Amino acid sequence: xxxxxxETTKGALTETSLxxxxxxxxxxxxxxxxxxxxxxxxxxxxxxxxxxGIQTVLVAEDSRLEGYLPDALAGIAAHAIRQKSxxxxxxxxxxxxxxxxxRVAARLNLGLATNCVEFFVEGGSLxxxxxxxxxxxxxxxxxxxxxxxxLTLAPHALAAQSADGAAPxxxxxxxxxxxxxxxxxxxxxxxxxxxxISLTDAKxxxxxxxxxxxxxxxxxxxxxxxxxxxxxxxxTRVATNNNWRxxxxxxxxxxxxxxxxxxxxxxxxxxxxxxxxxxxxxxILAINKxxxxxxxxxxxxxxxxxxxxxxxxxxxxxxxxxxx
Amino acid sequence: xxxxxxxxxxxxxGGGFKLTSDSMRVDTTxxxxxxxxxxxxxVEEAIRIIEKHGGSSTVLTLGPQAAQEQLREAIxxxxxxxxxxxxxxxxFWDPAATASAIAETVKSMGFDxxxxxxxxxxxxxxxxxxxxxxxxDLPCVTGIKALEIQNxxxxxxxxxxxxxxxxxxxxxxVFTIREGINTPRHPSLRGIMSAKKVPIEQKKVTRPAPxxxxxxxxKPQEGRQLEILGQGVEAVPKIIEKLREMGAI
Ligand SMILES: Cc1cc2nc3c(=O)[nH]c(=O)nc-3n(C[C@H](O)[C@H](O)[C@H](O)COP(=O)(O)OP(=O)(O)OC[C@H]3O[C@@H](n4cnc5c(N)ncnc54)[C@H](O)[C@@H]3O)c2cc1C
Ligand SMILES: Cc1cc2nc3c(=O)[nH]c(=O)nc-3n(C[C@H](O)[C@H](O)[C@H](O)COP(=O)(O)OP(=O)(O)OC[C@H]3O[C@@H](n4cnc5c(N)ncnc54)[C@H](O)[C@@H]3O)c2cc1C
Numbered sequence: 225x226x227x228x229x230x231e232t233t234k235g236a237l238t239e240t241s242l243x244x245x246x247x248x249x250x251x252x253x254x255x256x257x258x259x260x261x262x263x264x265x266x267x268x269x270x271x272x273x274x275x276x277g278i279q280t281v282l283v284a285e286d287s288r289l290e291g292y293l294p295d296a297l298a299g300i301a302a303h304a305i306r307q308k309s310x311x312x313x314x315x316x317x318x319x320x321x322x323x324x325x326x327r328v329a330a331r332l333n334l335g336l337a338t339n340c341v342e343f344f345v346e347g348g349s350l351x352x353x354x355x356x357x358x359x360x361x362x363x364x365x366x367x368x369x370x371x372x373x374x375l376t377l378a379p380h381a382l383a384a385q386s387a388d389g390a391a392p393x394x395x396x397x398x399x400x401x402x403x404x405x406x407x408x409x410x411x412x413x414x415x416x417x418x419x420x421i422s423l424t425d426a427k428x429x430x431x432x433x434x435x436x437x438x439x440x441x442x443x444x445x446x447x448x449x450x451x452x453x454x455x456x457x458x459x460t461r462v463a464t465n466n467n468w469r470x471x472x473x474x475x476x477x478x479x480x481x482x483x484x485x486x487x488x489x490x491x492x493x494x495x496x497x498x499x500x501x502x503x504x505x506x507x508i509l510a511i512n513k514x515x516x517x518x519x520x521x522x523x524x525x526x527x528x529x530x531x532x533x534x535x536x537x538x539x540x541x542x543x544x545x546x547x548x
Numbered sequence: 549x550x551x552x553x554x555x556x557x558x559x560x561x562g563g564g565f566k567l568t569s570d571s572m573r574v575d576t577t578x579x580x581x582x583x584x585x586x587x588x589x590x591v592e593e594a595i596r597i598i599e600k601h602g603g604s605s606t607v608l609t610l611g612p613q614a615a616q617e618q619l620r621e622a623i624x625x626x627x628x629x630x631x632x633x634x635x636x637x638x639x640f641w642d643p644a645a646t647a648s649a650i651a652e653t654v655k656s657m658g659f660d661x662x663x664x665x666x667x668x669x670x671x672x673x674x675x676x677x678x679x680x681x682x683x684x685d686l687p688c689v690t691g692i693k694a695l696e697i698q699n700x701x702x703x704x705x706x707x708x709x710x711x712x713x714x715x716x717x718x719x720x721x722v723f724t725i726r727e728g729i730n731t732p733r734h735p736s737l738r739g740i741m742s743a744k745k746v747p748i749e750q751k752k753v754t755r756p757a758p759x760x761x762x763x764x765x766x767k768p769q770e771g772r773q774l775e776i777l778g779q780g781v782e783a784v785p786k787i788i789e790k791l792r793e794m795g796a797i
Contacts, residue, residue, distance in 0.1 A: 291713070292713065294688075294689075294690075295687075319666075319690070319691050319706075319708075322667075322674040322675070323674070323678065323690040323691070325675075326674055326675035326678035326679065326690075327678055327682065327688075329644070329675060329679070330647075330675070330678055330679045330681075330682035330683070331682065333644070334759065335642065335644060335758075335759025335760045336643070336673070336675055336760075337760060338672065338673055338674045338675070339672065339674075352763060354766075356672065357670060357671055357672055357765070358565075358669065358670055358672065359669075359672060360768070361565065361768070362565055362574070362765055362766070362767060362768070363765065363766045363767070363768055364671070364762055364764075364765050364766075365762070365763040365764045365765075365766070366760050366761065366762055366763060367760070367761045367763055368759065368760055369757075369758060369759050369760070369761060370759040407687050407717070407718075408687050408688065408689055408715060408717060409715070410713045410714065410715060411714045411715060411716050412713075412714040413710060413711050413712070413713055413714070414705075414711050414712040414714065415710065415711035416707075416710075416711045416712065427795075427796070428794075428796045451797070452791065452796045452797060453795065453796055453797065455796070461585070464728075464731075465731065465732075467731060471727065471728035471731075472728065474727075474728070477585075477669070478585045478586060478669070478726070478727040478728075479727070479728075485794055485795075485796070486790075486791075486794050486796060493562070493563065494563065495562045495563060496561060496562075496563070496564060496565065497561075497669075503770075506794075507790075507794065508772065509777075509787070509790065518562075518563035518564060520774055521770075521774070522770060522772060523772060523774055524772050524773065524774065524775065525774070525775050525776075525777050525787075525790060526774050526775070526776045526777065527776075527777050527778060527779075527780075527783040527787065528776065528778075528779045528780075529779050529780035529781070529783070530780065533780060533781055534780060534781055534783065534784065537781040537784050538784050538787055538788070541784050541785075541788060542788070542797065545788070545797070
């Protein structure tokens with residue numbers, strides 16, 4: 225049996241959870257295992273019948289399970305694993321999913337392969353997985369020696385697909401939580417003020433790197449963004465480390481991952497740790513004075529030259545177009 | 549206040565990876581090494597906490613002798629003590645093994661605060677800190693981007709799409725840090741000089757049986773075809789043409 229541990233937010237299954245169900249069904253198809261999903265939280269039972277194409281849904285409803293209670297969730301999941309003896313356990317490779325599965329792995333003393341992108345099934349059992357390393361810029365093939373195999377699925381490694389078929393059997397699953405399971409709990413949620421277009425929502429992202437030279441120079445990128453539809457400004461780690469931009473603007477392995485229609489990289493060399501954050505952009509346009517810069521091997525359009533001349537000229541031209 | 553920071557020595561690759569001929573590792577013949585970014589911020593956080601509340605900070609790594617370079621870098625910035633868990637076969641340690649060696653070493657050292665990176669830069673397993681917390685039976689919050697110590701508790705915040713989640717945890721506790729919590733300082737020249745003289749506590753550790761075994765590394769496919777739009781300001785009309793094609797203007 226394959227156990228899929230799912231996440232919900234505001235009463236709905238997350239996109240990455242739907243991807244996890246899809247991957248679990250795929251794996252089941254190749255291995256002849258059945259699929260059981262585990263839903264945990266307050267008010268999650270309504271979601272169980274929507275999970276078509278799988279056999280069983282375990283529902284752990286508890287009014288205390290509001291917000292992120294990692295030890296409690298891990299306690300329930302570990303209990304389900306002990307009781308149902310799955311061969312494979314799969315969860316979304318989100319921040320919370322990886323955190324949860326690390327706790328489950330620690331409780332059961334099992335290996336955990338995080339952020340898997342590929343599964344190799346031979347003779348009906350899972351032999352190996354490919355997981356993402358370096359934030360996605362390298363892939364690692366791993367054999368898992370401990371059983372059951374604990375895995376998380378890298379977000380967007382595959383597209384979620386819906387399935388037909390009968391609604392699954394719903395089983396309620398209750399677990400007595402100990403005091404210790406509740407010791408880490410979210411006390412408060414402070415909503416962040418939304419200002420402008422976020423990097424993850426923008427259709428055009430303009431990134432600035434060391435070539436910008438100063439915080440001041442980023443003003444021209446802001447101006448350029450204001451002249452384009454749905455555009456936002458991002459930066460490299462060099463720019464954030466120099467305090468030219470806040471860390472929340474950092475694109476890359478240890479920053480945000482963006483997927484706009486167009487990424488305009490200004491004065492950015494194209495280091496892998498940066499590019500892994502923008503590789504899902506439909507098109508990449510690089511402006512760099514060094515024709516040998518690695519970014520030109522990872523871009524669709526290249527402009528060779530000094531950004532401090534090119535960007536102002538582009539702004540002037542766009543203004544002319546707007547005016548006329 | 550006694551603070552522990554666990555760091556990892558990782559290759560500082562810039563423009564691209566070269567793999568060794570057996571595809572088992574990143575070829576590090578011509579690259580330098582660094583502390584993983586999340587851990588660099590954990591080091592900075594430890595230094596700030598000790599500056600504010602007094603006490604001592606310790607940096608620990610499991611790795612080869614060469615990892616003294618990263619330990620000394622942390623000392624040069626202001627960390628007080630260093631521990632090297634020496635394992636020349638560090639490449640074959642999996643996260644559970646690494647966590648058990650760390651937990652075994654620090655369990656009777658009386659740390660109030662144990663800081664890790666949220667995930668290491670290279671192998672990104674997202675679990676060493678959590679596993680250490682379980683082995684020591686301590687509370688743990690991951691992905692922290694703000695940390696404040698008040699008496700005997702810590703207020704930790706993690707940033708999500710919906711806002712800042714606030715956690716209040718009694719000490720001792722484990723936190724895994726994300727880059728952005730602070731801007732790490734550069735070591736001073738004096739710091740670098742005196743770090744050379746600080747003794748590093750060393751202990752040889754042996755590897756338990758693995759749960760995960762690496763079979764190979766491979767590069768993902770990159771499929772972009774470069775079109776040069778031009779040199780300097782002459783390229784502006786072409787850029788505008790592309791912007792228009794994509795509906796950006
Ligand atoms: C584990 C790890 C994680 C990391 N995570 C991230 C991350 O999340 N995000 C990130 O960005 N980085 C990250 N980095 C850092 C990354 O490796 C690079 O150091 C960084 O991305 C380089 O930034 P840059 O391109 O701005 O600077 P540089 O590499 O210095 O490149 C500057 C470029 O600007 C060009 N230039 C200079 N002047 C001009 C001009 N006037 N006009 C046009 N072009 C000009 C130069 O030719 C050069 O190509 C990480 C590193 C490590 C080791
Ligand atoms: C074939 C093979 C090759 C390997 N190659 C390498 C390699 O090239 N370089 C390498 O370092 N490891 C290598 N490893 C070892 C292994 O990937 C990790 O060191 C170990 O499993 C921890 O995983 P992680 O760092 O991804 O953990 P994560 O859970 O992602 O790390 C979280 C945090 O734990 C702490 N941490 C992690 N590792 C250490 C450590 N060693 N000492 C102190 N604190 C630590 C850090 O604070 C880190 O931010 C290899 C393993 C195999 C099987």
